[in-house]
């Protein structure tokens with residue numbers, strides 16, 4: 013079997029492991045809801061205090077001691093580790109097959125971006141309990157990988173002259189890292205919005221089907237988590253723009269020319285900048301700021317898919 | 333902790349992030365109302381509105397929205413031909429869109445207005461904040477609060493060192509090792525003994541330390557915003573001073589850096605032709621590589637132009653230009669933007685006179701370098717009709733059964749030139765500028781064969797063929813020279829654009845990731861309860877406060893406590909006790 017085919021097989025294997033993780037995470041969320049519905053009021057207050065006082069490591073950990081063993085969550089975490097490792101091997105093999113850095117087209121971008129999102133999630137989970145994010149992070153990643161394999165796939169091959177540059181490693185690498193981090197931040201903000209709506213009694217979210225929302229941290233600590241990730245993502249995105257501009261100066265003979273990809277990268281940047289401002293503007297922090305994250309992430313996704321597939325700009329390296 | 337939700341770290345408010353500097357002016361809650369203050373009042377009111385956070389936020393959102401149409405509608409600077417097509421397809425809507433600047437969004441009045449207002453708002457925000465920050469840098473850290481209980485991070489210990497020794501050691505630790513860049517700004521003080529008052533218990537005389545770190549946070553923020561301003565100014569200056577020229581050069585030929593030598597030349601308002609350094613350049617050779625494996629068949633792998641550059645002082649050097657590796661000469665860059673074949677074509681007219689001889693660049697139209705070109709032959713002998721040739725150059729030609737030909741590889745393995753022939757008036761004499769790559773066939777007659785089909789003249793290198801209708805002959809040269817499309821660009825502002833971008837990035841990172849913390853220490857002597865002889869020990873309390881959620885705060889407090897010395901080592905360490913709230 014050729015290395016390139018092995019790489020694809022490993023992507024499928026990773027998807028399988030992550031699908032198992034997804035189901036286990038979901039079971040864990042549901043089960044904890046059943047078991048612990050009674051103690052929720054207390055736990056919520058505890059979490060709120062932890063978030064406000066800013067004590068280290070306590071922001072999302074419910075009071076310890078009363079916690080039953082969470083078998084499903086254990087299975088979910090280990091399968092996530094396995095899936096992430098498989099994905100990493102798949103990426104490395106893809107690079108070997110093509111004989112270059114494995115992030116030069118949409119398929120590879122999807123693989124590596126998904127890997128970064130998983131890595132951020134796993135990295136966070138070594139420092140605090142973020143297992144409530146698991147369902148959504150693995151869910152999104154399985155979706156992305158399925159799209160990648162079925163829609164974006166192109167055969168592994170060399171690079172056209174415009175891409176033969178060390179900036180491919182830096183510019184695209186940083187763009188992917190930013191996208192992966194913003195993905196996890198987006199999940200946190202969506203949960204923040206949902207939990208906040210449930211707390212304030214929105215009828216739809218008050219149904220029993222949404223009881224699991226009581227088990228995610230308070231909107232306050234979700235907002236903090238989202239902000240931290242978004243701050244890192246925003247700095248990386250800024251660097252993506254600057255790096256892209258430096259590269260464009262070399263490759264296309266101008267650093268900025270309002271090419272479609274440039275326009276949308278700019279829009280994304282401005283939306284996240286607005287988010288950072290909204291957070292600190294009276295009357296705009298909290299829910300409204302979280303909506304900026306949702307819009308910003310939608311723009312990130314559009315910049316990746318829509319701009320590559322619909323418009324025909326200089327930046328059409330998807331190979332499709 | 334019932335007041336936890338309303339707890340605000342006192343005194344650490346940073347105008348920018350805790351609401352806004354200018355927002356204090358319109359009372360919060362109620363919407364802005366226009367006060368009857370006359371025109372000066374109105375002006376001031378307008379200024380405050382413009383520089384408020386809320387307006388900056390609105391402008392940012394507007395900017396994001398306003399940038400979008402430019403990615404949907406064709407834009408003149410990028411693709412003028414697409415704009416013309418759009419206008420032809422949508423005459424009514426197109427005209428209105430055009431009037432409103434939708435085909436050049438990024439220099440339209442409304443787009444410019446948004447970002448200019450944003451920058452005005454930014455200046456209005458930055459100037460007072462810079463002043464306030466400069467003041468804060470000179471101020472002393474906030475006084476040591478009376479009670480430490482309400483602070484989120486605390487620690488305490490007892491030691492045998494005196495309060496003075498404790499204070500000196502902690503101050504030294506907090507300042508850090510680098511003299512000129514202290515980690516904390518520190519203020520050591522003393523408090524008189526004090527008797528109990530209300531809920532506040534009495535206390536003996538104490539030594540205090542008040543310290544604050546994280547001024548860089550605000551500095552970074554200001555640097556970021558100022559750098560954005562610098563970026564805008566540099567970009568505008570670049571627009572005014574830059575120039576760019578395009579030239580097509582064939583192998584063995586060259587060009588000089590002079591306005592007249594370029595095929596197209598474009599420059600900013602403040603450009604002066606004197607800024608063109610008069611070097612010259614020859615293209616010695618052009619080489620290209622293409623993949624021949626199955627997966628990526630015929631995909632480009634490398635383009636290299638080998639050139640010789642002669643500087644004004646007569647010195648010459650051999651250089652290469654590649655995609656991604658422009659050639660730098662005297663502050664200008666020369667880019668390899670395109671390449672193709674420029675076959676050498678000679679046309680003899682019906683009287684046998686050479687009517688045209690030269691290299692004709694053919695523009696590649698697909699991956700296999702199927703290239704289209706035009707030969708205009710106006711200078712035929714007197715009394716003859718002018719000749720126009722249109723056709724394709726195929727680097728590796730395959731001729732099908734039906735006579736049609738196509739190229740199957742981009743390298744010149746088996747070149748073929750296929751031409752159609754026109755005669756009549758080329759329309760060159762009216763003085764109207766014409767595109768050299770298009771033949772205006774309005775006043776021309778095509779040569780057709782007996783079957784009514786256009787006659788196609790096929791030529792391989794070195795061959796000569798008769799033109800139909802007795803128009804003469806056409807010859808294709810033995811070698812097929814390559815040409816490169818070069819783009820020379822000079823923009824003196826580049827270094828500034830880069831500097832300000834990197835400054836903005838650095839400022840942003842510093843302002844987002846620098847922790848802002850305050851630490852207070854209080855130490856005093858009291859009788860040692862474990863000592864019958866009535867000796868005293870020193871009690872030390874440390875409290876910490878951070879802006880926002882800060883996972884490292886307790887560590888910071890613990891480290892400060894760790895700096896507390898003890899005279900009889902080992903005996904006191906067990907008394908160290910760390911408290912964490914929450």
Ligand code: HEM
Pocket residue numbers: 115116117118121174175183184187188252253255256257258259260261263264267268273274277278315316317320327328329330
């Ligand atoms: C100012 C200029 C540039 C900006 C703002 C920019 C922005 C971006 C962004 C945001 C991405 C993330 C992925 C996506 O959304 O597709 C990206 C990916 C990428 N960029 Fe750039 N870029 C610029 C210049 C360049 C240049 C000059 C090149 C190469 C000649 C380049 C090559 C790529 C490639 C190969 C990818 C990944 C493949 C893909 O997503 O299709 N970029 N760029």
